Amino acid sequence: MNRKKRIYLAGPLFSHAELExxxxxxxxxxxxxxxxxxxxxxxxxxxxxxxxxxQECIFKKCVGGMDGSDLVVAVLDGVDVDSGTAWEIGYAYAKEKPVIGLRTDFRSLSDGIVNLMVEMSIIDLARDEEELLKILEKFR
Structure with missing residues (x-):
């Protein structure tokens, strides 16, 4: 029996709206x-x-969560990508874990969708939850 693929869900978590x-x-x-x-x-x-x-305890739990995951889904909404999320994307990239970005925010930079380093670290970018789920089908 195949085990479930584990996703690390990276994104901002500082407002009630973000948490929800x-x-x-x-x-x-x-x-x-x-x-x-x-x-x-x-x-x-x-x-x-x-x-x-x-904070070291929280950091270690997050790193352990990343290490134990098969791929990362990163929420990229906002004027700029959340700094913690950007770090998680870079860590996943260094560990050769696929990162799928989700950006529902319609704003963009003048020369790209998000920061160049973030954009080049993701393997695909979804514009809504439905598109994200379609992209993730190939990882099941």
């Missing part, structure tokens, strides 16, 4: 048969946890 969107996206990925590492839950990366545990 990440959970919505996670649920969609779970319904498609993937296993998902969601840092805000699996690494307990919340304001309360940052106050209670040291």
């Amino acid at each position: 969107y990440n959970c919505k996206l996670r649920d969609s990925l779970l319904k498609k048969g993937f296993s998902v590492f969601l840092p805000q839950e699996d690494a307990e990366d919340t304001t309360n946890e940052r106050e209670r545990q040291n």
Whole structure:
């Protein structure tokens, strides 16, 4: 029996809207048969946890989540890509893990969709959740 492919879901997690969107996206990925590492839950990366545990603990849990994942889905919305998400993309690229970007934001840079280094590190870019799920079909 094939094991479920594990996705590390990278994205900003600092506002209520971002947290809710990440959970919505996670649920969609779970319904498609993937296993998902969601840092805000699996690494307990919340304001309360940052106050209670040291940041090194959260960092190590996230790195472990990346190491244990088969691929990364990175939310690239915003004027610029979230700095933590950019680091996660670079780490995944260095580990030769495929990264699929998701950018629902219609804004773009004058010379590209997102930062050049981020754009060149991803293997595909989805513009909405439906397109993302279609792209992920080849990884099941």
